[in-house]
C-alpha cells in the first residue's frame with residue numbers, strides 16, 4: 118500500500134489569516150492525518166507551522182501540521198486554496214480578481230501533476246470566479262472542484278434568523294444562493310424553522326422591511342468585520358473545515374456550495390449533496406419568480422466578469438509567448 122493511502126491529508130495553500138485559522142480548526146476537530154501548509158512567505162510559513170504544532174502537543178488531536186511545497190499539495194486528498202490578496206476595507210470581492218487569478222494560475226502550474234482523486238476547495242475571493250477558472254486550470258473532473266460560495270453567508274443568515282425567531286440556529290434551514298458577493302440573494306420561499314415554512318413560523322415579522330434588513334445584514338457582514346479587524350477568519354475557518362469533513366467522511370450533507378451550473382454558464386452557489394467525490398449531485402430547489410429573476414441577474418453579472426477575465430488571461434498568454442520568442446531570438 119502506498120504512503121498516500123495510509124494517510125489522509127489536507128493541503129492549505131496560503132497560511133495567512135484564513136489558512137492558519139482553518140489549520141487550527143482542523144487540529145481542534147481532527148479529521149485527517151496531516152495538514153500541509155504552503156506559502157511563499159517562508160518566515161511566515163515556518164512560524165505558522167511551529168505555532169500550530171505547539172497546539173498539537175496537548176489535547177487529543179492526532180493531526181500533524183507540516184510545511185510543504187506546491188507539488189506536495191497537489192497529492193493531498195483535499196487542496197484548499199486560501200492563497201491570495203484579501204479585501205481592503207471597503208473593497209469589493211470582485212476587485213480582487215486580477216491579482217488572485219494570476220496567483221491561482223501560478224499555483225496550478227506549480228502543483229502539477231495533481232492527484233486525480235484530489236478535491237479542490239476554493240476559498241480565496243472572488244470565490245465563484247476563481248472556482249470557474251480552477252476547473253479549467255486544474256484539469257480535474259468538474260465534480261471535484263468547488264468553492265465555499267455562500268456557505269458562510271448562509272450560516273450568518275441562520276444566525277440572524279435564530280435570534281429573530283428565538284430558536285436554536287440548528288433548527289433553521291435557510292440558504293443564501295448565487296454569488297458570494299453583492300448579487301447574492303436569499304431563497305426566502307424555501308426557509309423552514311423546524312418543519313414550518315417561515316411564513317407560518319414568523320407570520321407577524323415577515324415584512325418587506327424585515328427581509329431587506331436581513332439581506333443587508335447577510336450581504337454586509339464581512340465588510341463590517343473587515344473594517345474593524347482587517348479580515349474575517351473564524352467563520353470561514355469553521356465552514357471550510359466542515360466542508361473538508363463532509364468530503365472525507367463522504368457524509369452526503371446538503372450545503373450551498375459554488376460549483377459549475379451548465380445552464381447558467383458560471384459557478385455560483387446552489388444546494389448540493391457533498392461527499393468523497395466532491396459534488397455528488399445538485400439538489401433541486403424551488404425558487405419563486407422573484408428569486409428566479411435574482412438568480413438570472415446574478416449569473417449574468419458573473420458571466421460578464423468571466424468574459425473580462427478570459428480576455429485578460431488570453432492577453433497574458435500572448436505577452437508570455439512574445440517574451441519567450443524575444444528571449445529565444
Ligand SMILES: NC(=O)c1ccc[n+]([C@@H]2O[C@H](COP(=O)([O-])OP(=O)(O)OC[C@H]3O[C@@H](n4cnc5c(N)ncnc54)[C@H](O)[C@@H]3O)[C@@H](O)[C@H]2O)c1
Nearest residue numbers: 130131133134135156200201202203204240241242348353
Ligand atoms: N470565501 C469566503 O467566504 C472567504 C472568507 C474570508 C476570506 N476569504 C478570502 O480568502 C483569501 C485569504 O484571506 P486572508 O485573510 O487569509 O489573506 P492573507 O493575506 O492573510 O493570506 C493570504 C496568504 O496567501 C499567500 N499566498 C500568496 N500567493 C501564494 C501562492 N502562490 N501559494 C501559496 N500561498 C500564497 C500569501 O503569502 C498570504 O500569506 C482572500 O482572498 C479573502 O478574500 C474568503
